[in-house]
Amino acid sequence: MNQHKIEEITDLLRQHWLKHQDLQLTELLQQLATQSGSDLPLHQVTDDTLFYQLKMGGSEQHEMLPGIAKDCEDDFKTALLKARGIID
Template sequence: MQCHRIEELIELLTPVWLENQELNLTEMLAKLAKESGFQGDLTELSDDSLIYQLKMIQTGEGKAIPGLAKDYEEDFKTAILKARGLL
């Protein structure tokens, strides 16, 4: 894992872990894995899965998926024109 990914993971994990201070790190990772639907061994859990799950927790219900919000358009016509390169 590259240094910037470790920093991003720690930054995203900090507020969630502060809400669950009674958990140790392994328990916190297991909780995040379960919430994301991961059913394998924790050693197989990728950092991408953790980062995505942590972003989803902070995004809130009804919001655009992180990474897709930048491409979201309110107006369908505008979205089509941008996709065709006309805007």
């Protein structure tokens, strides 16, 4: 895991753990895994699953991912021109 990813998971976990201070760390991680829809044991849950749940757990089910939303264009022509580097 690179440094940026470690810092990001630490910040996300800190925010979430402050809301659930009564839980142990492993209980908190298992709760996140369960909320994500995973029925795997905690040691088989990927870190990407936990990242996703921490980032998107409180959002609407059909809300677009932030990383995708920033690149989304309503107009196909504009999206195509941006993808080709013709416009910014």
